Amino acid sequence: MEGLDLLKKDWQKERNFPKVTESEIYSMLHKKSSSIVKWILIISVLEIAFWIGLNILLSDEKQKEMVNLYHLEKFMQISTIVHWTVLAVFVFLFYRNFKNISNTSSTKSLMSSILNVRKIVQYYVWYNVVVTFLIFIIVWVSMLLYDENINQVLQKANDSGTEIGIWFGVGLSMLVLALLMCGILWLFYRIIYGILLRRLYKNYKELEKIEL
Amino acid sequence: MEPKLEQTFVQQIKDNQNLIHKVCRIYTSCLDDHNDLFQEITIQLWKAYPQFRGDSKFTTWAYRVALNTAITLFRKKKRDINTIEINNDIHNIDFAEYNYEEEEQLKIMYKAIHQLGDIEKALVFMYLEDKDYKEISETLGISEVNARVKMNRVKTKLKQIINP
Numbered sequence: 001m002e003g004l005d006l007l008k009k010d011w012q013k014e015r016n017f018p019k020v021t022e023s024e025i026y027s028m029l030h031k032k033s034s035s036i037v038k039w040i041l042i043i044s045v046l047e048i049a050f051w052i053g054l055n056i057l058l059s060d061e062k063q064k065e066m067v068n069l070y071h072l073e074k075f076m077q078i079s080t081i082v083h084w085t086v087l088a089v090f091v092f093l094f095y096r097n098f099k100n101i102s103n104t105s106s107t108k109s110l111m112s113s114i115l116n117v118r119k120i121v122q123y124y125v126w127y128n129v130v131v132t133f134l135i136f137i138i139v140w141v142s143m144l145l146y147d148e149n150i151n152q153v154l155q156k157a158n159d160s161g162t163e164i165g166i167w168f169g170v171g172l173s174m175l176v177l178a179l180l181m182c183g184i185l186w187l188f189y190r191i192i193y194g195i196l197l198r199r200l201y202k203n204y205k206e207l208e209k210i211e212l
Numbered sequence: 213m214e215p216k217l218e219q220t221f222v223q224q225i226k227d228n229q230n231l232i233h234k235v236c237r238i239y240t241s242c243l244d245d246h247n248d249l250f251q252e253i254t255i256q257l258w259k260a261y262p263q264f265r266g267d268s269k270f271t272t273w274a275y276r277v278a279l280n281t282a283i284t285l286f287r288k289k290k291r292d293i294n295t296i297e298i299n300n301d302i303h304n305i306d307f308a309e310y311n312y313e314e315e316e317q318l319k320i321m322y323k324a325i326h327q328l329g330d331i332e333k334a335l336v337f338m339y340l341e342d343k344d345y346k347e348i349s350e351t352l353g354i355s356e357v358n359a360r361v362k363m364n365r366v367k368t369k370l371k372q373i374i375n376p
Contacts, residue, residue: 003374004339004367006314007321011340017233020250025222030252035252035285103256103280106265107334108353110280141267199330200284206331210354210362 036100037114039196044094044121051128054086068141072087083131090124111204122189129185133178138171214266223262224270225254231271232278238337239282241326249286261302272293283330314337323371339363 032038067076097117125211143150157163225232232253236246257277264273325336331352338348349356350364 003317003321004370007319008340008342010314010318011234012342015230017230018238020226020229021228025225025254026218027250029218029258030277031255033252034248034287034289035256035281037286039287049323053347065338100330101255102260103261103277103285104260104353105280106276107280107283107331110284114284115295138340196287203283205353206329207354210358211333 012044029093036196036200040114040117041098043192043196044117047121047125048091050085051125055083066139069140072138072142072144075138079135086127087124090120090127094120094124108204108207111200115197115204116199118193125185129181133181136177137174140174144170144184217261221258225257228271228274234341235278235337236263236327237322238333239330240288245288248289249282252336253278253281256285272347275338275341275343279334279351281335290371292356301350320374321370324370328366328369335359335363335366336370338344339367368376 060201067073097113098121101110101113101117105176145152154163154166157166222283233246236249240246240249260277260306264270271276275290285363318327328336334352335348338351343351345359345363352359354362
């Protein structure tokens, strides 16, 4: 191919690139990197911090009262232990995977190690979504079982024959809540990681396609 | 990190800066992007430098980091439309050896390369640098056979871009 041969000949000539001086290189070393790995680290730490913060914020006096009222003490004890253990495991996995990112590995393994870190954080977020939803259901059920006010309403509904309507309402509102939560998260990921990782996904897919 | 290590590193970058410039040449098309990518590659090389043992050549080691930065790690900044084209700035040829026809053809070639995907650009870069398929496959993390197949496809694609 004539064009490529010509290009190769031209390429291997010493060309006049702008010369970067020693002092310029020194100053570069002290500038901040703007690599996507740094952004992924920042966003991931924020995500994990968000869920920890939410847990702490929600465990106030009012919640303790509610736990006592609905007989959820045992459940809360166990779930707290499970929750913090899971968090510790996730943080450990995140740290280990993050450490595995090396800019001296092959292009393909660099990409897959970055995507692995993302996967860990994504699993953590989905874990939290599922747990939050489960807690909602458990609190709802306990409320229906133990809350006197609600029991009165239910009793009245039972007398007038509209109980089914109430159950239907409860189910529907839970479904809406779950969909809303998933929707917000989906949007969040589309925006944040769409911008950050679109190119990486594309290139990773292309490398995979070469190996097919 | 030690000042001595820093000094050695800066010297090595200075001596081998053409390698980084060449990667920037393939992956960017304006001077600002070129300089940004140059800086990010230097930072990434510096980050990885403590692991550089010197049992491989500095350039062989640097190729990989530079390409990884260009393909995966570098985030291009959003810019205004008015950017300075780099093509003519750094493509100065002595008057005596100036060949108008060849020069035009080269411009078309570079333009075509800029239309390729990131992985394809890496293949063209390593072809131009005369790397063997073993190194190409190790750098990208694909098998030698597939590197060969892909290289041929990229060449065909370039041909098609130039002569549609």
